[in-house]
Amino acid sequence: MKSLPIRRNTLVLGIVLLLFAIFAWAGWANWEYREQAAARARILAEHQGELIADASVAADPDAPSGSPFANAATSLQGKLAPAFALDDLAGKKVSLASYRGKAVLVNFWATWCGPCKIETPWLVALRDKYASQGFEVLGVDAEGDDLKPSDKAGWVKDKADVARFVQQMKMPYPVLIDGDSISEPYGGVDALPTSFFIDRKGTVVAAQMGLSSESAMEANIKKALAQ
Numbered sequence: 001m002k003s004l005p006i007r008r009n010t011l012v013l014g015i016v017l018l019l020f021a022i023f024a025w026a027g028w029a030n031w032e033y034r035e036q037a038a039a040r041a042r043i044l045a046e047h048q049g050e051l052i053a054d055a056s057v058a059a060d061p062d063a064p065s066g067s068p069f070a071n072a073a074t075s076l077q078g079k080l081a082p083a084f085a086l087d088d089l090a091g092k093k094v095s096l097a098s099y100r101g102k103a104v105l106v107n108f109w110a111t112w113c114g115p116c117k118i119e120t121p122w123l124v125a126l127r128d129k130y131a132s133q134g135f136e137v138l139g140v141d142a143e144g145d146d147l148k149p150s151d152k153a154g155w156v157k158d159k160a161d162v163a164r165f166v167q168q169m170k171m172p173y174p175v176l177i178d179g180d181s182i183s184e185p186y187g188g189v190d191a192l193p194t195s196f197f198i199d200r201k202g203t204v205v206a207a208q209m210g211l212s213s214e215s216a217m218e219a220n221i222k223k224a225l226a227q
Contacts, residue, residue, distance in 0.1 A: 075187055076204040081106070081196060082185035086140065086176035089163050094138070094174050101200055102134045103224035105217075108179050108186070108194040110143045111165040115211035116193045120169045122214040126221055127173050133225055134200065139171060140179035142192060195220075199227030 076082075081104075085095035096104065107123060109116040127137045143158050159177060166175050183189040186196060190209070197206040197220040205227055206220040 076196065077207060079204060080202050081198045081204050082182065084182040084185070086178055086182065088174050088176055089159060089166065094176055096138070096198075096202075099136055099138070100202055102136050103130075103200055103221065103227075104198040105135075105137045105221060105224070106140060106186075106196045106198065107137060108140045108142050108183070108189045108192060110141065110192055111161050112143070113192040117169075119193050119211060119217075120171065122217055123173070124169065124171060126214070126218055130221055130225065135221060135225060137173040139166075139173060139175040140182070141175060141177050142179040142183070142189065197221065197224040199224045201227065203227065 081096060083096055085093050085097075088094050096106070105123070105127075107119075109120070123137050123139075127135065141158075141162050143162060162175060162177065165171075179189070186194075187207075193208075193211065195208045195217070196204050197208075199205050205223050208217065208220065
């Protein structure tokens with residue numbers, strides 16, 4: 001009879017130890033999750049900071065001529081946007097000239113581009129906000145910059161990746177394929193995303209290279225609409 005309290009105490013002690021182990025594990029898992037989330041946030045912040053710094057250099061007319069972004073960002077401003085015609089996802093040829101009379105944002109991007117994923121919801125929202133005023137976005141896919149014209153399987157995969165991204169992000173504007181074929185006239189497009197803001201007469205009024213901000217993008221859209 002005297003052994004019962006000992007067994008009961010042992011059972012209670014076992015339960016206490018089990019609960020302690022569960023709480024310890026939960027605390028460790030939560031800490032590890034927070035650390036991983038913080039690390040991801042730091043990496044993203046650093047990446048954004050670098051891109052924003054690049055964009056500020058590009059937008060600065062006094063940036064050193066040796067800057068890799070200076071010439072590309074400023075060389076087209078005040079000039080007619082280079083003409084192009086590219087296929088959309090349905091295989092229909094879409095030309096920039098067909099949008100004359102509208103303000104157009106030509107956005108070079110890719111599905112693997114992290115900053116592009118951040119920027120895309122802004123583009124969707126701004127396009128919806130200003131479409132009634134004669135504004136359109138042309139998303140130019142730079143996904144296949146390393147694909148050869150003869151690589152049919154590669155282009156099929158490229159188009160499928162782009163179509164999936166467009167569906168996931170609910171992009172309502174035209175998305176065009178093979179942006180690399182027109183990158184040179186647009187300054188080489190050394191960074192993604194890169195956007196050119198074109199007024200109703202077809203003139204480039206602003207350029208953004210790298211991730212900027214939604215407010216900066218909206219300001220350039222207004223500039224394009226006002227010209």
